[in-house]
Amino acid sequence: MKLYVGIDVSSTDLYTCIMDQEGNTCAQFKVDNHLLGATFLRDQILLWANKLQPSEILIGMEATSVYSWHPAMFFHQQEELKSWNVKVFTINPKLIRKFKEAYTDLDKTDGIDAWIIADRLRFGRLKVTAVMQEQFIALQRLTRMRYHLVHQLTREKQYFLQHLFYKCSSFTQEVDSSVFGHAILELLLESFSLDEISQMDVQQLADFLRQKGRNRFADPECIAKSIQKAARSSYRLSKCVEDSIDLLLGLSIQSIRSLQAQIKELDKAITRHLEGIPNTLQTIPGIGPVYAAGILAEIGQIERFDNQAALAKYAGLTWSKHQSGRFQAEETSLIRSGNRYLRYYLVEAANSVQRHDASFRTYYRKKYEEVPKHQHKRALVLTARKLVRVIDALLRNGQIYTPRKGEDR
Known part of the structure; x- marks a missing residue:
C-alpha cells in the first residue's frame, strides 16, 4: 500500500491533499509556505502513515521555480520520513494540466489542484526527481545570475548604440574601433559636441585616445582622424536634443x-566555487571555468539522466518530429521546452570549442555548408548537440577529453 501527498505550491501557501491507495481523500488542508507550515504538514503525513502503514509515501508538487524548491528540499531531507521510504517528485506543470483535462467537471481551485497532483502520483509512471546536491545548487545561483547580467548587458549595449546613432550617426561606419573600448567611452563621457570634435587638433585627440586607451591603439592618429570624419559627416542635433542624448549616453555607460x-x-566567485567540484569538462579545448560551471550547475549529478539523449532533451537540444504516413518533414524546429540556462551555456561553449578544437571545427563547417539559410545558427546548435554526447561521456566515466581524428558524425 502507498500513501500519496499532492501539494499545490504558491508563494504563500501549501494546499495539500493526502490520498490512499484506492483514491480516497484522507485529508485536505492548507498551511503557510514556510518552515512552521511545512513542519506541521510533515507531522500530518506521519500521522496518516502511522494509521495506514503504507510501504512507501510519494510526495508530489509542481515545479514552480523558487516556490517549490524549499518544500521539495525540506521533505527530501526529513529524517522522520526516511523510514517510510519517502520519494519526492517535482512534476512538470504541463503534465498536471494535461492530466486534469481528463476531469471535465472540475473547477480551477487550489484544493482541486492538490487533489489532481495526488491522483497523478497514484496513476504512476513518473520519474523520481533527484534533488541536486547543495554544491550544485550554490553554483547554479551564481551561474544563473551571470546569465541574467549578460543578457542585461546585451540590452544595455543595444540602447547605447541607439543613443550613439542620435549623437553621431556615422560613428560605427567610419571608426574602425570598438565603441565599447575604454577610450571611446571616455571621449563620449566628455560630452563634446560634433563641431568641437571636428575642430579639435588631431594630435590632441590622438593623445587623449592614447592616454585613455592605455597605449593599446596601434595607430591613435588614424583613429582620431576617423572620429573627426564621422563627426563631420553626421547629422546635427539641436542643443536641447543633444543635451538629452549626452545624458543618456553617460547613464548608459555607467550601467x-x-x-x-x-x-x-x-x-571570480564561480571559478572559486568550481574548484570544489571535481570534473573534467575543462579538458575540452575552449571550455573554461565559467562555461564548465554553467553546464555543471544545471546538470548536477549526471546520474539524474538515463543517457545522453535524455540530457539533450533536458537542455532543449532535440527537434520536434513532423511525420505522417510516408511524409517526413525536412525542416523541423527545436522543441520549445527544456532548460534555457543549460541550452545557453552549451551553445556558448560549443561556439568556443569549435574555434579551439579541430574535430569540432570540421563538424561545424560541414553542418554550416549543408543548408543555404540559418547556417550559423543551425550549425552551432548541432555542434552543441555533439558536445552533449562528449560531456555526458566525460561526466559519466570521469575521463578526460581526447579528440578523435577524423570524427565528423
Missing part, C-alpha cells in the same frame, strides 16, 4: 561598466 564589474566579480 555598462557597472554590469561588466558585476560579471567580473561573479566570474
Whole structure:
C-alpha cells in the first residue's frame, strides 16, 4: 500500500491533499509556505502513515521555480520520513494540466489542484526527481545570475548604440574601433559636441585616445582622424536634443561598466566555487571555468539522466518530429521546452570549442555548408548537440577529453 501527498505550491501557501491507495481523500488542508507550515504538514503525513502503514509515501508538487524548491528540499531531507521510504517528485506543470483535462467537471481551485497532483502520483509512471546536491545548487545561483547580467548587458549595449546613432550617426561606419573600448567611452563621457570634435587638433585627440586607451591603439592618429570624419559627416542635433542624448549616453555607460564589474566579480566567485567540484569538462579545448560551471550547475549529478539523449532533451537540444504516413518533414524546429540556462551555456561553449578544437571545427563547417539559410545558427546548435554526447561521456566515466581524428558524425 502507498500513501500519496499532492501539494499545490504558491508563494504563500501549501494546499495539500493526502490520498490512499484506492483514491480516497484522507485529508485536505492548507498551511503557510514556510518552515512552521511545512513542519506541521510533515507531522500530518506521519500521522496518516502511522494509521495506514503504507510501504512507501510519494510526495508530489509542481515545479514552480523558487516556490517549490524549499518544500521539495525540506521533505527530501526529513529524517522522520526516511523510514517510510519517502520519494519526492517535482512534476512538470504541463503534465498536471494535461492530466486534469481528463476531469471535465472540475473547477480551477487550489484544493482541486492538490487533489489532481495526488491522483497523478497514484496513476504512476513518473520519474523520481533527484534533488541536486547543495554544491550544485550554490553554483547554479551564481551561474544563473551571470546569465541574467549578460543578457542585461546585451540590452544595455543595444540602447547605447541607439543613443550613439542620435549623437553621431556615422560613428560605427567610419571608426574602425570598438565603441565599447575604454577610450571611446571616455571621449563620449566628455560630452563634446560634433563641431568641437571636428575642430579639435588631431594630435590632441590622438593623445587623449592614447592616454585613455592605455597605449593599446596601434595607430591613435588614424583613429582620431576617423572620429573627426564621422563627426563631420553626421547629422546635427539641436542643443536641447543633444543635451538629452549626452545624458543618456553617460547613464548608459555607467550601467555598462557597472554590469561588466558585476560579471567580473561573479566570474571570480564561480571559478572559486568550481574548484570544489571535481570534473573534467575543462579538458575540452575552449571550455573554461565559467562555461564548465554553467553546464555543471544545471546538470548536477549526471546520474539524474538515463543517457545522453535524455540530457539533450533536458537542455532543449532535440527537434520536434513532423511525420505522417510516408511524409517526413525536412525542416523541423527545436522543441520549445527544456532548460534555457543549460541550452545557453552549451551553445556558448560549443561556439568556443569549435574555434579551439579541430574535430569540432570540421563538424561545424560541414553542418554550416549543408543548408543555404540559418547556417550559423543551425550549425552551432548541432555542434552543441555533439558536445552533449562528449560531456555526458566525460561526466559519466570521469575521463578526460581526447579528440578523435577524423570524427565528423
